[in-house]
Amino acid sequence: MGIVVSVWSSRKVQATSRNADLAHAIVTAPTGMPLDQVFTTDIPGSSTKLLDSPTIPKSIAQITPEEPNQIGAIWSRETAGNQQNQFNLTQKMEMGFWLYFGNRGEAAGEGMAFVVQNSPQGDHALAASGQSLGVWGHVTSNNQGLSQQIAQTAIQNSWALEFDTHVNGDIHELAGYFDGATATRRTPHIAYASPADPSYYLWTPELVNGSWDKNYVLRHYHANPLRHGADGSWHHLTMSWDPNSRYLTYYYDDRDPATNAEREIFDSDTFRVKPEDVATGSDQEKAYWGITGATGPNNQANNLVMIDHASSLGKVAANAYLDDETTKQSVTARTTVAAGDQLTYRYEFDYQPTDSEQELQPLTMTMPVPEGLDVTGGQISYSDQKTEKIAKSQGNQIQVKWSQGLSKQRHHATVKVTGKALPVTQSVTRPAAVAQFYGGNYQTTLTAPAYKVAGGLYLKLTNLGDDVYLVKRHETATIKVRLQNGNLPLDVATVAQYPLQLSLNGQSHALSEFAGGLVTGDAPGTYQFQIPANLLREGENRLRLRATGHQLSSNEIAISLVRSPGTLSFEHVPQVASFEAHVLDGRQRLLKRRDDWQLGIRDERGPEKNWRLQVKMTDGFTTTKGQPLRGQPLLMTANGHQPLDNNVTTVAEKPSRTQGEVVWVDRTWAANTGILLEVAADAIAGDYSGSLQWLLEDVPDLNNG
Missing domain, CATH: 2.60.40.740 (Immunoglobulin-like)
Incomplete structure (x- = not known):
């Protein structure tokens, strides 16, 4: 049980360390472009996945996780139309990368490589893990004469500049001797080679402890030490291609990851390459470009890449x-x-x-x-x-x-x-x-x-209320604003030197004309005052405010005060009204109203408005059995009478004299005026009912109808 617990605990600590390194890499990530639209990562056999940086989604490519024998790649995508992203061998090209090799120092592995290729697999090309870094050939035997076979397992038609964080110089391992040469066996390095060229894979016998070991060494071109590799920091890489000179140039650690500022001291090298190594595919001018990477059985790392610019995209x-x-x-x-x-x-x-x-x-x-x-x-x-x-x-x-x-x-x-x-x-x-x-x-x-x-005064007037107020006809509008020195408060004495200027509908007003004024309390410079209803015209009113004084002015505040025109409405309309009952005696009669004729008109529009009340009969008087009444309602006035039928009859016309006035029309009628019911001499006794419809309308000018 002790062994089981020990193994479980060790793995847990390793996982925590790995996750902490990845979290650190993400939180310290520089700025890179999103990679999901113009780069391919869904490559068979690849462990690469896209991660979000703190600022830009899907801008980090995790080429490999910190796990054994992983391999990954990211390739420029070739699609139709406006998404071309190819390396043009006939033009000057420049790409900028941020590389992260983990934080394990000499124990990190295996590294990454910048690759330009025209492999038949296109943007799905991938070689082996371990020392192959996803681009070089794979050694399966130490027999002599296999250079051609090894080269065929590399990414074809390609260049590669490797950033090797782990030295593979152990002659006792079959697939672990690519760095066995003197220039590369001592330290992590940056070096160039043509992965599909058999001449770069050298069968090398070596005397070790009195016996000969034989294996394949990768011939590195322009091998230079890789300084500051797997140190838990991001490292910038710029790749530059000149088609005229056929020079490929790299600049490593040429920018500061925290500030993106250019550095004066960085590692760089230039070497001539053969365009024909790449331009042997179907396209003689354009190729794919990207980053490959791998881990080994004993040396792993979070190998990450971001791309900050690429001339292939314009x-x-x-x-x-x-x-x-x-x-x-x-x-x-x-x-x-x-x-x-x-x-x-x-x-x-x-x-x-x-x-x-x-x-x-x-x-x-x-x-x-x-x-x-x-x-x-x-x-x-x-x-x-x-x-x-x-x-x-x-x-x-x-x-x-x-x-x-x-x-x-x-x-x-x-x-x-x-x-x-x-x-x-x-x-x-x-x-x-x-x-x-x-x-x-x-x-x-x-x-x-x-x-x-420079230190100084900047008058800033702020509206503490709404920009638009809907004001009822009889209401006042309460306005609240504050004067400050920008966002800094002003003392009372300073505020007094810059009085508030008001303009209502183009007319200037003094603050003293309105109730309220400067408020004393916890918010110096605050004004609260009221605009009375009688200064507001119907519809929109524009109030403009500005503080001025000593040749300084604040910003102007514009407030819209929309005054309601008021309403004309029925205060009360009787749903059921009746006339007095009467015994028929063979004579014509005029029946009076009972006390249930309450008819009120409310006019909130002001004294300059007029209205007209009209009525018409919509259903004649009948009994429940349909017997029509011999007779009809009449509108009786001092000047005579008018029968009520299905034509509109004017009952009252009146100008309003006050705000919010209510006129009870039925109270203006005497006992023998208003609406009465005429019953003919030959009327038949019974209970009769009918319907009247009341109509109320605005009249702009009573004199003109």
């Missing part, structure tokens, strides 16, 4: 600028701007595709809100005159995706983020602003310069 000239729109000057680290100056971070992109059908896919911009900038918005504009707005940021991060990509026809884009320099009590330096841009086939990090802000 050339992008990208630059960052900072402009002071107020002074019309460019801002540098030596520039001092004034509080309140309008500053614009401007990013210029110019795209030159390597193929007329290529396209730079729409980019996503992520940028922390620059320190000390009150961002008001921005814009993206393209060379074909299309534009799109960047909304004001809601939080500490600006993130926006372009709606357009760039192409040969639409080759230029300008991104602007604009805001005002916030005030400070004394001069300070605002730090450089870093913006990331990434899309399916490109990424870059652009840094705009730092600058200084």
